[in-house]
Amino acid sequence: MDRFCPKCGSKGKTLIKNLCETCFWDQRVSHIPNNLIVKLCRSCLSYLQGKKWVRIRKKDPNSVALEGAINELKRNITIPKDTKILKIEGGATEWNLSGLPKKVVLDITLTSEGASSSLKREATVEYITCDFCQSVASGKYEALVQIRGEEGQLSEESRKTVESSIDKFYRNVLKDRSDITEIQEKDGGIDIKFLTSSKARLFAKKLSEITGADLKETAKIMGTDRMTGKRHYRTTISVKLPALEPGDLVSFKERIFKVLGHHRGKLILEDVEDHKRRSLSQRATADVAKIDKTDIKRVSIGARSGSTVTILDLEEKRFLELPSEKISGDLKEGDVGLLINLDGKEKVIRRQ
Ligand SMILES: [Zn+2]
Ligand SMILES: [Zn+2]
The missing domain is CATH 2.40.50.140 (Nucleic acid-binding proteins)
Known part of the structure; x- marks a missing residue:
């Protein structure tokens, strides 16, 4: 008796795991979502992964959209254990009036039981503004770090120390998502606005550890949320750098x-x-x-x-x-x- 595919009934075909090739791949491909939606921030090109904004280390919008689409695909995929993704390629195929990609097509190659199969999936790119860019645009900040010298003015040496601390903080703590919304020269010192008090405190603490600076924190009530009854505070951390510097x-x-x-x-x-x-x-x-x-x-x-x-x-x-x-x-x-x-x-x- 000829072996036949129990799913479609076709005879005389090579069977993989008891199914004809078409039915075998149909079964696997059905777990790969189509019509994905990729949400990017229109100003910083961050990508919304679930509820979290993620910065993609690429500057070109086409590459960001492609990576976002691949991430979305991987997040929503459930394929059987015997199947693996061999590669995903693709790129933007349609752009909006601002030249930003609005459609991405992915070419996916799957492999299973020694055979492989390719398929295409589409993703639509939507543009919104991320929380961070929204806060920056509205001038909102939660904490202000005021850095001054012992006699007001910051010395040249102290200024260098502060600048290198900011650089280090960007590199080691903030990574790609910056909580610093503004750095400003003020009264001979430096004012830094932070989106969150926690990051401001951490920065002030690190600066104090290397400079021996005195820290003083004050909070001011900015208002109460009518919906939640929660109070909004603005924290000011005053950092006073000592007059003594290395080499003195x-x-x-x-x-x-x-x-x-x-x-x-x-x-x-x-x-x-x-x-x-x-x-x-x-x-x-x-x-x-x-x-x-x-x-x-x-x-x-x-x-x-x-x-x-x-x-x-x-x-x-x-x-x-x-x-x-x-x-x-x-x-x-x-x-x-x-x-x-x-x-x-x-x-x-x-x-x-
Ligand atoms: Zn079949
Ligand atoms: Zn943004």
């Missing part, structure tokens, strides 16, 4: 230190003479005083005679005699050092 020379307990930086809110100092490191808590930094540039002079170490050393002030070209205990032990004749005036007491240290 400071005095602490009558010794001279070089500022190495901040780590997890602590100030890291290095003793310029014995090179021992100290990390000071926020409270202890109250006793740290920056040594003014006018109190630091470049000097050349001269000859030692008895208990005094002759040094040459390289700026004013004059010789001075200092007791040898005021010269740091690691300085030899001919070395260049720094003469520091520490509250009237002089000290010569190795050049930093």
